[in-house]
Amino acid sequence: MDCRHNLRALHTFETVSRHLSVAAAAAELGVTQSAVSHQLRILTEIVGERLIQKNGRGIVLTDAGRDLARRLQPAFAEIDRSLAEAIGGSRDRVRLAVCSSFASAWLVPRLKSFYATHPDIDLQIMMYAQDPELSDATGDAFVTTLPKDRGYHAQLLWPEFLVPVVSSALPCGKTAPSYITTELLPGRIGSDWQAYARHSGRTDLIPPSGRWLFASHYVVALDMVRMGLGAALLPDFLVEPDIRAGYLRLLKEAAMPTHEDYHLCIKQSRRSEPALEALVRWFRQELAKDDRLPQRERLRLVQP
Numbered sequence: 001m002d003c004r005h006n007l008r009a010l011h012t013f014e015t016v017s018r019h020l021s022v023a024a025a026a027a028e029l030g031v032t033q034s035a036v037s038h039q040l041r042i043l044t045e046i047v048g049e050r051l052i053q054k055n056g057r058g059i060v061l062t063d064a065g066r067d068l069a070r071r072l073q074p075a076f077a078e079i080d081r082s083l084a085e086a087i088g089g090s091r092d093r094v095r096l097a098v099c100s101s102f103a104s105a106w107l108v109p110r111l112k113s114f115y116a117t118h119p120d121i122d123l124q125i126m127m128y129a130q131d132p133e134l135s136d137a138t139g140d141a142f143v144t145t146l147p148k149d150r151g152y153h154a155q156l157l158w159p160e161f162l163v164p165v166v167s168s169a170l171p172c173g174k175t176a177p178s179y180i181t182t183e184l185l186p187g188r189i190g191s192d193w194q195a196y197a198r199h200s201g202r203t204d205l206i207p208p209s210g211r212w213l214f215a216s217h218y219v220v221a222l223d224m225v226r227m228g229l230g231a232a233l234l235p236d237f238l239v240e241p242d243i244r245a246g247y248l249r250l251l252k253e254a255a256m257p258t259h260e261d262y263h264l265c266i267k268q269s270r271r272s273e274p275a276l277e278a279l280v281r282w283f284r285q286e287l288a289k290d291d292r293l294p295q296r297e298r299l300r301l302v303q304p
Helices: 005-017 022-029 032-045 065-085 100-119 191-200 218-226 236-245 276-287 294-301
Strands: 052-055 058-061 091-098 121-128 141-144 153-160 161-167 179-181 231-235 248-249 263-268
Touching: 005 022, 005 032, 005 065, 022 032, 058 065, 065 294, 091 100, 091 276, 100 121, 100 141, 100 153, 100 218, 100 276, 121 276, 153 276, 161 191, 161 218, 161 236, 179 191, 179 218, 191 231, 218 231, 218 236, 231 236, 236 248, 263 276
Parallel strands: 091 121, 091 141, 179 231
Antiparallel strands: 052 058, 141 263, 153 263, 161 231, 161 248
16 A cells, blocks of 8 residues: 555544544545545545444444554654644644543642743643553653553652541541442452551451442542541542641551552653653652652641
């Protein structure tokens, strides 16, 4: 296949694969929907396999379509970046994929300084609940606890520790609170608290009845704690603002490492891009602003 004679068909398919909509692709390309369909038919004939198929009122990619899209999307993204550099584009776009708990508790409170120092960079924050595949098709930079992908540079941002917290509105010592677990899989229910009991020597921090309250995510568990529904083991950086404000208190000062630390990951081949270099520098500057006490000591010092 000589791609140079079929770039229009490839570009059309790449656009459709991002939108999963012929109409949206046509709008982006500035052509009619029939022109998009025509180019898709040409590419299907060239490839010899169906690339998209109908799914109710919409369309989905076939296995062959997903494989082709995974290859084409970063290739066309690189073409766009190269063109912007060649013509001296005035703004850069960086897609930062970040887990929701780190985004809301660590990143967002610091964003004002990024916007102030980098007004020419459009930082697009994309939140996820589970670590995504590291790929140009997904993002340009990633904050992830899974930093082992080949071809990516990983910089440690924050080591994660879990601490047991409860609402300050609940009376101390009279009755044990309910316990909220974020481990929901059969065979692992309550394993977060069991691990913490072994780590801290507090075997009393497990419900004697064996009944748990459940939350699939730290952010949900935090809201449940704030509402006085029970105690939860949560990342220290997530609960620190509420502890400082007096809304939450620690059940015990011991902080348990999870070894699921947060890293900033960027593809090795793209580290020299100016916008990504600026993002890396900003993260380093923000990390340097934090005092260097271990986080568990910081939490102990702010405990009311």
